[in-house]
Amino acid sequence: MRIVFAIHFLVLFLLGHAVWAQSVTGTLVLEVRSDSGPARLVEVQAGGRTTQTDERGNATLEVPAGVVDVELRRIGFVSKTVRASVTAGQTTQLRIELAEESVAEEEIVVTATRANTRIEDEPLRVEVVDQEEVDEKAVMTPGDIAMLLNETSGLRVQVTSPSLGAANVRIQGLRGRYTQLLADGLPLYGQTGSIGILQIPPLDLGQVEVIKGVASALYGSSALGGVINLVSRRPAASQREVLQNVTSRKGSDTVFWLAEPKPKDGSWSYTLLGGAHFQQRSDIDTDGYADLPEYQRGVLRPRIFWENENGNSVFLTAGVMAEDRAGGSGDFPEELRTRRFDTGAIGRFVVGKQLFSVRGSVMSGSHRRQFGDVTERDTQETFFGEATWSGAADRHNWTVGSALQADRYRNLDVSGFDYTYTTPSLFAQD
Numbered sequence: 001m002r003i004v005f006a007i008h009f010l011v012l013f014l015l016g017h018a019v020w021a022q023s024v025t026g027t028l029v030l031e032v033r034s035d036s037g038p039a040r041l042v043e044v045q046a047g048g049r050t051t052q053t054d055e056r057g058n059a060t061l062e063v064p065a066g067v068v069d070v071e072l073r074r075i076g077f078v079s080k081t082v083r084a085s086v087t088a089g090q091t092t093q094l095r096i097e098l099a100e101e102s103v104a105e106e107e108i109v110v111t112a113t114r115a116n117t118r119i120e121d122e123p124l125r126v127e128v129v130d131q132e133e134v135d136e137k138a139v140m141t142p143g144d145i146a147m148l149l150n151e152t153s154g155l156r157v158q159v160t161s162p163s164l165g166a167a168n169v170r171i172q173g174l175r176g177r178y179t180q181l182l183a184d185g186l187p188l189y190g191q192t193g194s195i196g197i198l199q200i201p202p203l204d205l206g207q208v209e210v211i212k213g214v215a216s217a218l219y220g221s222s223a224l225g226g227v228i229n230l231v232s233r234r235p236a237a238s239q240r241e242v243l244q245n246v247t248s249r250k251g252s253d254t255v256f257w258l259a260e261p262k263p264k265d266g267s268w269s270y271t272l273l274g275g276a277h278f279q280q281r282s283d284i285d286t287d288g289y290a291d292l293p294e295y296q297r298g299v300l301r302p303r304i305f306w307e308n309e310n311g312n313s314v315f316l317t318a319g320v321m322a323e324d325r326a327g328g329s330g331d332f333p334e335e336l337r338t339r340r341f342d343t344g345a346i347g348r349f350v351v352g353k354q355l356f357s358v359r360g361s362v363m364s365g366s367h368r369r370q371f372g373d374v375t376e377r378d379t380q381e382t383f384f385g386e387a388t389w390s391g392a393a394d395r396h397n398w399t400v401g402s403a404l405q406a407d408r409y410r411n412l413d414v415s416g417f418d419y420t421y422t423t424p425s426l427f428a429q430d
Contacts, residue, residue, distance in 0.1 A: 026065050026086035029093045032057045032072060039077065039098050046070040046084070070094070076101055111185055111209065111231060127152070129208040131233075138202045142243045143253040143277045143297075145202045149228065154212045157197070163327035163334045165293045169197060171212055171226035178225035180215070184232055186344040186361040188319065190382035190407070199321055199338070201299060203243060203255045204273040206233040220405065220423055232303060232317075235259035235269045249292055250280035267306050275299040281326065293327035311350040318343040332372045340365035354391035357401075360384060377412040400428045 028046060030053070032039040038057030043050065047063030065088035073079045078099040086092050129152060137148040149169055150157040156170045168176025181189050181196060189196045208230055215223040238260055245253040255275040262269040281294035300320050307313035321340045328334035344361030363382040368375065388401030407421045 024065055024088055025062050026088055027091040028061045028063050028068070028070070028084060028086055029091055030059045030061075030070070031093070031095045032059065032098060033095070034077065034098045034100055036100065039074065042072050042074040042077070042098065044070065044072055047086075065089075070096075072096060072098060074098070111229065124211065125213075127154075127210045127212065129210070131206055134202055134205050134208065138205075138243065142201060142203060142245050142255045143251075143275070144198045145200050145205075145208075145230070146197055148202055148208065149197065152208075152210060155210065155228075161327075161334075163290060163293065164325055164336055165198065165295075165327070166336075167198060169228065171210075171228075174225035178222065180219050180223035180227045182219075182227060182229045184315065184317070184344070184346065185229060186317075186346070186359060187382055187384050187405070188317070188342040188344055188361055188363055189340075190342075190363040190365060190380055199297060199299070199323060199340075200230070201253075201255050201273065201275045201277075203241065203257045203275075204233050204271060204301070204303075205230055207231045217427065217429075220425065233257075233259070233271065235261040235271050235305065237261055247279075249282050251278065251292075253277045262305070262307070267308050269305045271303045271305075273299065273301045273303075288329045288331075290327040290329070293325055295323060295325040297321070297323035297325075311348075313346075313348045315346040316343075317345075328372075333370060334372075335368075335370040337368040338365065354389065357386075357388045357390070359386050376414060378417075379410050379412075381408040382406070383408075396430055398428070398430045402426050 030044060032042050032044075032053050038053075038055070040053050040055050040057055042053045042057070042059075044053065044059045044061065046061050047068045049061045049063060051059050051061055053059045063086055065086050067083060067085050069081055070084055071079070071081045078101055080096065080098060082094065082096060084092060084094055129148065134148065137145075137151070141147045146157050146167060149155050154172055156173075157167050158170050158176065159165075159167045160176070169179045169181070170176055171179050180187070183189065189200070208228065210229075211218075211223075211227040213226055215227045219227055236259075239258070241257045243253070243255045253275065254277075255273070258272040260270055275298070277295070277297040277299075279292060279295050281290045282292035283289065284291045298321070302318060304316040305313070306315075319340075319342045321338070323336075323338045325336045325338070326333065340363070342361065342363040344359070346359040347357065349356045361382070361384045364379070365381075366377070366379045368377050370376075383406040384403070385405075386401060386403035388399055390397070390399040392398075403425045405423045405425075407419075407423075409417070409419050411417045
């Protein structure tokens with residue numbers, strides 16, 4: 001009798017508990033959807049309970065009666081919290097729409113190969129230093145691009161004159177004179193030599209494209225080691241940037257960059273880069289020779305952009321740079337004065353389903369070098385012009401074109417080093 005009584009008591013207790021639980025809880029039925037259909041495997045939390053939606057985006061929860069917060073989470077969707085009122089012993093149905101997260105796919109377009117294609121579609125290996133890394137190096141060394149290049153795999157910045165701080169870039173071990181340095185595909189710096197990379201501020205760069213290995217088919221014998229193409233930033237928004245840097249070795253850099261995009265009803269936009277850079281002479285080990293050279297440098301570079309709704313565009317740029325650099329010792333002074341002016345233009349015009357491009361540049365620079373009692377003066381000029389015709393057919397992207405580059409060097413004190421190179425070319429790629 002006692003056993004039967006205990007069983008009856010247990011049954012009555014369970015039935016009472018179930019009735020009591022039903023009286024204080026309710027059923028919450030969810031239907032979760034997105035723009036692409038039912039949202040499956042969404043984590044749902046409500047009233048201390050957790051579950052996931054099934055293949056049809058449905059989920060069911062027993063939650064305490066009253067007002068509960070329903071939280072929904074899943075990677076790829078924007079998290080959402082909704083409030084529901086649950087009645088005890090009844091079923092509450094909710095239909096919830098989740099918004100899919102917009103993933104901005106970063107599309108990198110390579111211009112160094114003349115094809116203007118996405119990097120993943122480019123058969124030639126091109127490494128790209130993106131905007132984020134360029135900005136990081138610009139904050140660290142706003143005066144030049146030496147650190148930016150030196151921390152890129154396969155490139156090495158080699159010091160060629162410790163007393164003046166000069167350096168050049170070697171790609172995969174080849175000498176610096178086999179590295180072609182371009183700006184937006186134009187040889188604005190001519191045959192850069194061993195001082196050019198120390199005179200280019202990185203604040204206005206959008207990305208850096210590096211072709212490692214022989215690129216002479218694209219750019220001639222000066223690109224036997226590879227190509228470094230400095231791509232300028234485009235004016236996507238109205239911007240005003242000023243960067244001030246002071247070093248513990250009595251150096252200072254002040255760089256500004258202005259950008260103004262084209263208005264909604266216009267076609268013109270522009271950017272302007274300017275910089276003033278100073279370094280005092282430092283003899284750290286007090287041996288009489290300068291370990292850090294003294295220099296004063298000013299840079300100014302405006303860029304103008306034009307484009308219309310048909311895909312035609314024109315790019316104009318000009319640059320002026322003046323620098324005085326001094327090192328050595330009191331008994332054997334070393335000095336280098338540099339003055340450079342350059343200008344370039346690129347035009348791209350859509351003709352039917354094909355593209356006609358023209359580009360050209362002029363660079364003129366002068367140097368005055370002093371080595372002790374010896375003084376050398378020289379001038380260097382580079383003229384460049386190119387026209388290309390490109391298009392696509394089936395699986396082929398083709399480009400044909402012609403280019404002409406002339407390099408002229410005159411030494412006013414040692415005439416035996418004078419030269420004039422004129423290099424015409426025809427090229428095609430598929």
